[in-house]
Amino acid sequence: MAQTIFGEAINQAIIEEMRRDESVFIMGEDIRRSVYGATANLLEEFGEKRVIDTPLSENGFFGAAIGASLVGMRPIVETLTSFMWVGMDQLISQAAKMRYMFGGQARLPVVYRATMFYGGGSAAHHSDRSYPMFMNMPGLKIIVPSSPADVKGLLKTAIRDDDPCIVFEDGTLAGSRGEVPDGDRLVEFGKANVLRQGEDCTVVAIAGSVSMAMNAAEELVAEGVSVEVIDPRTMVPLDKQTILDSVEKTGRLVCVDPAHKVCSAASEIASIVAQEGFWSLQAPVVKVASEQVHIPYTPALEKLVYPTKDKIVEAVRETLD
Amino acid sequence: MAQTIFGEAINQAIIEEMRRDESVFIMGEDIRRSVYGATANLLEEFGEKRVIDTPLSENGFFGAAIGASLVGMRPIVETLTSFMWVGMDQLISQAAKMRYMFGGQARLPVVYRATMFYGGGSAAHHSDRSYPMFMNMPGLKIIVPSSPADVKGLLKTAIRDDDPCIVFEDGTLAGSRGEVPDGDRLVEFGKANVLRQGEDCTVVAIAGSVSMAMNAAEELVAEGVSVEVIDPRTMVPLDKQTILDSVEKTGRLVCVDPAHKVCSAASEIASIVAQEGFWSLQAPVVKVASEQVHIPYTPALEKLVYPTKDKIVEAVRETLD
Amino acid sequence: MAIISVPAPCGLSRTAAVRDRRQAERGAEVNIDKELLRLMLRRMWTIRHFEVKVIEVHSAGEFTGGAHPYIGEEAVAVGVCAALEDTDYIAGNHRSHGHPLAKGGDVKGAMAELYGRVDGYCKGKGGSMHLADFSIGILGESGIVGSSVPVATGAALAAKIRGDDFVSAVFFGDGASNQGACHESMNLASIWDLPVIFVCENNQYAVTTSYKDSVAVEHVADRAVAYNMPGVSVDGQDVIAMYEASMEAVKRARSGQGPTLIEGLTYRFDEHSLGLGRVRRGAYRSEEEIEKWKKRDPIEIFTRRVVSLGELSEADCEAISEEERLKVEEAVEFARNSPYPEPSELHEDMWANPIAVP
């Protein structure tokens, strides 16, 4: 175990997988000089053929990664969520759909690492948290890690997985630290992480909101409220059983999601529990997700948009009224 | 009142609005010859300047419509949902975000008419029902008409609205008939249509699934079950009050949605009721949405994907168990 | 060894590139193995009979869904694929039957796919617009115009990274050439010297829209200069010319010199599509134009030529056509008798590493 920064954990995962498997390569904008921080030292070790700086042509190189994956390579693509709109057609029409529409012939072991910048004044064009939109489209595995250990283990699993994966890397966590187990440790897809056991209310939180949920739970101890905190870690596949089991125990559910609230991952989880866990519920499900506005530049407004510890505390209290 | 075909109602709306307002123009692929049926007779009446055939450059002309709208025009763009992936960046980064990020300076009276082909063997690339993804992104008004009268009235409202609207035209309705009121009749955004009053269960249905819900309701009469059928008609803005009021009366909710079930409009509605209408609910909310697979070409499988009258009947019975 | 002379294509003014190519052809000696000539003819006939049959059974309502006939354009795909090995890759578009058949795809599998049956290439899940056979390098057709161009470019990228010597070729239309995907892919291929061949099937229309109204340059091949790669406009009714241009491009690609843009000047003899999109016929193309082009039938041109040169006999050619016709008839029978997939198949083939169905 070593204390590791989130960004370094990503870097380690890439390096370990590139060492392990020659068919893994990485492409993206300005990755050779590691402009976004996660691709340091790759060029030196793996050379120009496996560490490729691309032109500003997201649709083109997102698709090139797909083509390379079809013929046996395992590409990793670095991008930001906000640049995925430009390359959307390749992500949806090709990466997500190809295997099924070709009757299972295609194998697409391609990983898109999409950083979610937000929370630091990056404004409407650079603050997308778009995983719920991709959840609606079958065919993509959707990974939303919340700790250095998880991002490392899940990214490694994604690289070895034979399906297209998008790893949404929460930019608010870039500098966060945490224990990362030594050695070649994978984190399985579809296994939620129960970070904290509790009896009174289940809080399901995603990516950057997980630590807020933990802090909220901590704060609520003083009020004698015992909160169970669950991080699904992967949205596709989603470990709904762990959530349902927890709600069966607590009878209450708060869904926390940094994405926009309408048709969010929080909405999806709430709707699953409203259908499959209804008889366990003793109170309304409460969503704590981002306000349905674009991300304002000014810090005076931006801070109002996202889930916070206080909003979560409030939501939990609401379920207990 | 005249019996009118869905496609003709669209054509009438366009013609009436183009006559009324010189700044309205229409662009799209092969619209002069009305390849998709809704743009017949426009070229003859309005000429080449206002009826523009575009090259296959969706990102380019989706964006050109935005630019034209900024300087005072009111463009209508014809496309298919499945081609929107190609032009996604303009829809999201510009149409949806521009007004807010420019502090309210921009006015974008642009309408995208996006036909949803599905249900007739058009396969994975031509069968998208993507409105839930757009619902997650603030800034776009999302219209999902289910009848000739509604598509006409809502499209007219969209053309006069000063915000970007996407009108999702359900292709399974293209040939359907219905009464369309004579004269210049608008349908207001954000006003759900209660098609049928009922006491036992609320069924909220969208676009092509509305008639299935009506048929299901009809069938359930024989079992002594009285179903209330609500068509939200616009997803953004969503008339949640009408839904909540109905559930308060019936205590039961079935959400029907032709879109893929995960993070669907059905999920959103279910989550709203699980939060704000929880105390009214006497049974689990049931979602009837499309299976989470791509649309298979073969009719043997395709027919299994979507909501049907039978699935809705089953779902209503489930809420009454 | 045959001296092939080419009749002038009609209706298209020609760029320098076309002129050069055609000069080179006129009177130039062509070394093409008789077996390859037979194969080219055979594949053109496969496609022709396939498409004729598809129109017939589709209008009889034997299956639904869209289908885009390749009749009139056979020489383009066949010329290109004749220059490829089984280990090379192709990707295509919505006009999707010609490419896989030209690459040697199984006729039965193709037909069964159109019928939506389990014995189809894609078990009935893809249909007309999504034919694919990975086992012989057919990476699949795509319903979204322009969308397979980056994918084919990526296959070539893999070759470059691994040092493999396969090439990839991608077919797209004059309409598609206006998609950003084409621009981005050609630039990528050029800066990275990728072994990819961009084949623009310029049949002069995108549905009802003339390329003259939608492509700013006279020839799509003129755009190659914007990517610093060779661009050549070829008579797309002449399978030999297509083959030769492709051989040159393949040589360049395999020797690490990078991509080529080949524009095949051609024409679709039929309407844009069956089923999908009710295209009103007539207004956008004159009867004269259609008739003029139908006189330039690629199969007739080729047959006349090889027969007059004594390369193949008339009987040979007829036999080939007849064999392919029968193969298509058998394929239809095969397709009709193949079962539809079971309902339990619905969620199969979504994932290589399956997950629970949500």
Add this chain to the structure above:
Amino acid sequence: MAIISVPAPCGLSRTAAVRDRRQAERGAEVNIDKELLRLMLRRMWTIRHFEVKVIEVHSAGEFTGGAHPYIGEEAVAVGVCAALEDTDYIAGNHRSHGHPLAKGGDVKGAMAELYGRVDGYCKGKGGSMHLADFSIGILGESGIVGSSVPVATGAALAAKIRGDDFVSAVFFGDGASNQGACHESMNLASIWDLPVIFVCENNQYAVTTSYKDSVAVEHVADRAVAYNMPGVSVDGQDVIAMYEASMEAVKRARSGQGPTLIEGLTYRFDEHSLGLGRVRRGAYRSEEEIEKWKKRDPIEIFTRRVVSLGELSEADCEAISEEERLKVEEAVEFARNSPYPEPSELHEDMWANPIAVP
């Protein structure tokens, strides 16, 4: 009336287009109104002082968020905008301060926007990358590279449809030229003869990536042939040359002859950005290269020239600089004193026809 001679640009080989243009410049008489010369100098100084100040206050932590300095590139935007009227439109990109200031945007509003205050152009909601002032035709900067190119093309489409005589100009980088959006827009503009000017600011790098590694052609302007429009590479350190090329393009545009692609060969003197993206300096550009280009400071080049020609005095030029410096200082004071928006502002400005907040 002044004879303007231009020093040779360094570091960039030149296409025929550049050579022609530079021949035309050498020794050619230039008729530029003294007031316009003063205005060009003034606006270059506005931008320069603005950016210097932004770097200073940003590194002092007075606001967060990214900002992309335009220092070294002032002549491009100023030369283009000097050829435009208030009623013409511009759109820009992430390197976003130079364009609006060159178009005559209010310095206070710009600075207050960077500070996230209510008196900013966009009430603090946009920030550095989304400056816009619709009242004088600034349709807004865009953080997504290439994304404003279709938008500007659409403004020009409106002019065409209505018969208005405004033009629109759009600024994008060498990196952006590889986006499909540029390809599609240029083709649209060409086939429809739209009054739009595509201004590529070729500062030779996209963040750390050299255009030589990412653009397949020697000059972005070489791509104009792919759209059958004039393409010209201009010395982007020479505001007069940029102005003249723009005037020609504007004339073409206003008279219905369609679009022009102008490539300004330039260089950014500073790092890619402040804040957003921690760009490691150094490795990708040599110190020599940077020094060489800094000797081609557009403001110095211009000042030396107009002074030596006797068009403006040294004192005039210094006064202009000082006035602009003070204006920027005032703007900072103004910005600091402007309030942040109230929380109640959060949901405002989403809709022109408001709906209930979900």
